[in-house]
Amino acid sequence: MITRRSLFAGGVSMGVAAALGATPARAAARRAPISDPFQLGVASGEPTSDGVVLWTRLAMDPVAADGLGGMPGRQVPVQWQLAKDENFRHVVRHGTEQAAPEAAHSVHVEVEGLDPGAEYFYRFKADGELSPVGRTLTSPAPGTRGRALNLSFTSCADYQAGWFTPYRRMAEDQPDLIAFLGDYIYEYGDYKYPVRDQAGGECFDLAGYRLRHAQHKADPESQLAHAIAPWVVVWDDHDIENAWAGDVPEQPDPPFLKRRADAFQAYYENMPLRRAQRPRGTSLKLYRSIRWGAVANLHLLDTRQYRDLYACTGASGTVGPDCMERFEPNRTILGQEQEAWLDGELKHSRATWDLLGQQVFLMEMDWTNGAGKGYSNEGWDGYVASRNRLTAAIDDYQRNAVVLTGDVHSHWAGEVKRDHQDPESRSVAVELVTTSVTSAGNGLDEYPNTQILLDENPHVKFFNGRRGYVRTRLTQDEMKVDFRSLSRITEPYAPAYTSGSFVIEPGHPALNPA
Template sequence: MISRRSLLAGGAGLGAAAALGTSLGVSSARKKAPSAPKLSDVFQLGVASGEPDPQGVVLWTRLAMDPISPDGLGGMPDQAVTVEWQVAKDENFKKIVKKGSETAKRASAHSVHAEVNGLDSGAEYFYRFKAAGEISPVGRTLTAPAAGTKSRDLHLSFTSCADYQMGWFTAYRRMAEDQPDLIAFLGDYIYEYADYKYPVRDQAGGECVDLASYRLRHTQHKADPELQLAHAIAPWVVIWDDHDVANAWAGDGAQETIPPFLPRRAAAFQAYYENMPLRKAQKPNGPSDQLYRTIRWGQLANLHLLDTRQYRDAMACLDGASGNVGPDCTDRLSPNRSILGDDQEAWLDNNLKKSRAVWDVLTQQVFFMQMDWVNGPDVGYSNEGWDGYVESRNRLTALIDDYQRNAVVLTGDVHSHWAGEVKRDYQDPESKSVAVELVTTSVTSEGNGVDTEPNTATLLAENPHVKFFNGRRGYVRTVISKDAMNVDFRSLPLVTQPYALPYTSGSFVIEPGNPTLNKA
């Protein structure tokens, strides 16, 4: 078992999972002789919790004896396994308050999603699983405060984009060391890509195109000890982005046509659900899955988790290329275009209208603010972000302003830290700010990065509502109270070697009723 203290001290007790996550390459894994079909070392993927509410949480684990088994099933035999779970007030489990069992089946890759209810609001708990005579590592979790509570601060950390091949998952360890109340992951938990020519770490399998390959990619990630630490220290809320399925996918289409996209999306959705601490309400139905939802932290904050991939219109201005920065076109300005889809827009409208929280946090994937990425008199927008869906952004910005919500947009995707102010009208230099956007960098994607780039100063000058940039890897740490949101952008000097120490590259304060970004 892993106590909270030993977990943070170095992950003692992860055993074989640590070895798989740090030193076992693809070639040696493929030469490994198959073991007899007996159940042993079944908790190599660790534990996780998520989706906290005032009465409970979801507890997750997935049984696996060989996380890089090519069939993606973790080396498990074709048999159902009873998995017991316990929730306690203390990490030594002398005060057990809830217990039960779930059946882990091969059809769901022996994953477990135990929805625990009847817990105290705003409380810390510890949990563990038992199966095949073994006891899992111990996880820490928290329930949300009771409805109406404003006095309980929220320590929220968030990050995105973890490409296994590009570096070590040190950002996860450093987040765990902060002991947050909640971790939000904003997409690209895995990358579907095949092997790189010069990877930092070898990944198992080739490009993800079917259920077995998506499962395999998830299991290798879950076997990483740094990721296990972050999952075990706090509940998570998650949302996907493009690489959880396929690069730059939009709605029912993607750049890739082989294999057919919708069966591929169905496989990706299934593997995603199997490997995340999600409720059964988020279980996919083939290539469809309603993942947008709201997590409430008392009356302090509503976290609206948005899906900007599944329901969006096709990207505009592609010119046969990609959704990245390209030539401008009038299509992106069409009033009927949406990045959320009609149903999700209506749902978000209703949630913002009825919200009585101090803060409304829009937790989503792609750059929200207008951003001209081209220096000089020419302009260039990333049509994969909200700049490709201008009227959709205008509608949401108007709702935030009209309903007088204290809104903060949390964003991933772009592999660098950014922060700025959302304007009601970007064409009016005097237009007021109606929200703040905080963009997290990646866990590993694009390698070590740099603190500043040669053209950064010019980009910031040409986009005066954007106030901050840092190009290293890392995460964002916030403390949200009824009086302020304090923000630290945490950066790592490198990810090509493990255990780098983080530093704060920027600190800001946001106050209710004042949607501007102020240096701390």
């Protein structure tokens, strides 16, 4: 019997091969059998009230240098099942998809016609081999307010920097939904003193990005987290190249648009995304909304693909208060089309909570200790007018907005002002910043300048510098927040502890100690 607990045993395979029916006939002389093609696990994502995406990618050798996972250069039929029970006695949907070499043998199944607010289990079969079993959920029916949302989110998983234990701890909470807010991979080449050795050098082409994604998906802790709940994802810079901004790379890179297109293709192939997110040339429309009944809308934002170039320096970094370019009224971090879309989503929202899943600090942050001020031009501080348009919309439409942020490899929590340049401006939203899965090593609970930063940014209420994730529970009455931290990730299996807990109430954009 496959139980929910058995998902944590790692690499669960069904014992009854006949459960998915007979393998399609094949000419054995021309088609060699595939051995253990499910080494990258399974995943689901993009839940709606009547559907979900099921994902897998076939690979016999995840670290094959060509990025194709040691698979043959032919299509492979992949059968799939979705059931209401863990034993697959009540199968409600099934079918067959073709895993093609031009898509790195990835499979994206968009299942429809399911019950709202329901738990399901799924699996795949290829060439007689059965995949691990995954658990997924549909969102509650539109207008439903009685069903809570248990949402966990994290960011920044650098394979070389440590073990993916935070994924395991997050999976053990059995959330309803997991949001990953950028830097699912790092494109870097080898470190001098890595905790773990990665395969391949710096990612420059499609083969390199495919290989990097495959090594991440082959990690057993990553597979646990992907198998326990549906995921929703957005990228940040390292999914493509450090500090890229629109069409401009960090370093002179004449074929950057080709590199970006390759990274986009590999990202789509390795994530449980819908056909609507399939890349088209050098673009991929990743911003979208996930709805959880009438309790919450999760608006996933892309702060990389459409942004203007960094203010004053042209490169990412810290700028002083004399950098007037960051205040220019037409500067945007989202692009005009995405800004208009988000304004409409907020204007017409009827959910209790509007969550903004994005990548870089939205609230103002003075990063200079003592006299003087310094602002990151990579975050929203480099796009002040863009931020003010968003905070005005949140305020004018009277939305209960909570910003979910990644990027900075540490936990933060604070209050977003309608206009951070006005000392009398009121708070209009709360920002919760998740730490990383592994990036920046073990970290510390506090650093020597932690209290200085908190004192100089009084709207910031919390900091923790360990690795981990954020666990939340949303109802129509409140949002509970636990910052989950691990003391170490340079060794596996560290326990998680709660480094800070808060409660947010509708109509009151403030952090209240739990």
